[in-house]
Amino acid sequence: MKKRLLIISLMSMISLFAFSQDKLYFHNGKIAEGKVIETSDIFIKFIYKGEDIVNTMSRNALEKVELASGRVMELSQKIIIESPYDYDKVRVVYDKNEVLGLKSLGQIEKHSSGTWSFSITAGHFSEKTLKKIRKEAAKRGGCIVLILSSQSKSGTLFSAGHASMTGEIYTY
Structure with a gap:
């Protein structure tokens, strides 16, 4: 009787481990x-669970993963945008794999230009344009911006400096 009880409990434990699943916790x-x-x-x-299709998800969309073994992988902190003034929290990425599984809020295009001075570099205009993009993303409630294209040119003696960027805004 004891042997039978031991075998039944062992079989149920093995089946639990065989069918244990990983849990993915999304930021949404x-x-x-x-x-x-x-x-x-x-x-x-x-x-x-119950499917054969392999899905790919950005780590930015996931808070953590609890593996069947009990180990917990902390993946990313949730970015909380409460107002347009939180624009400095908006994360800028350049790889489309970093936004897989996030919800698109639409595209954005911003420009910056300035004086025809040799002292102001193209990087200055890029930073200015990036700040405009982050502000617009925060205004729309986005937490991550994927930069799709970027152009910048320093000012010369006869022309003003200019920067232009296009991006896509994402949220959870």
Whole structure:
């Protein structure tokens, strides 16, 4: 009798471990169960419970992952934008893999120009334009901006400096 009870409890424990799932906690409050296949510095690949399709999700979209083994991987801090004045919290990225799984709020294009001075570099105008993009993203409630294109030119004796950037705003 004791032997039978031991075998039954052992079998149930083995089945629990065989069917245990990883849990993915998203910044938007959703929790998904599945199996993590691969992790990198930028994204995580996983399969939802009951599916065979491999999904790729940016680490920026996930707060943490609880693995079936019990280990917890902290992935990213949630960026909270409460007003347009939080523009300095807006994160700027240049790789489209860093926004996988985030919700797009639309594209944005901003320009900056200035005097025809040799002392003001193209970097000055790029910083100015990037600040405008971050302010607009915060105004729309976005927390991450993917820069799609960027151009800048220093001022010369006969022409003013100029910078132009296009980006896409994302939120959770």
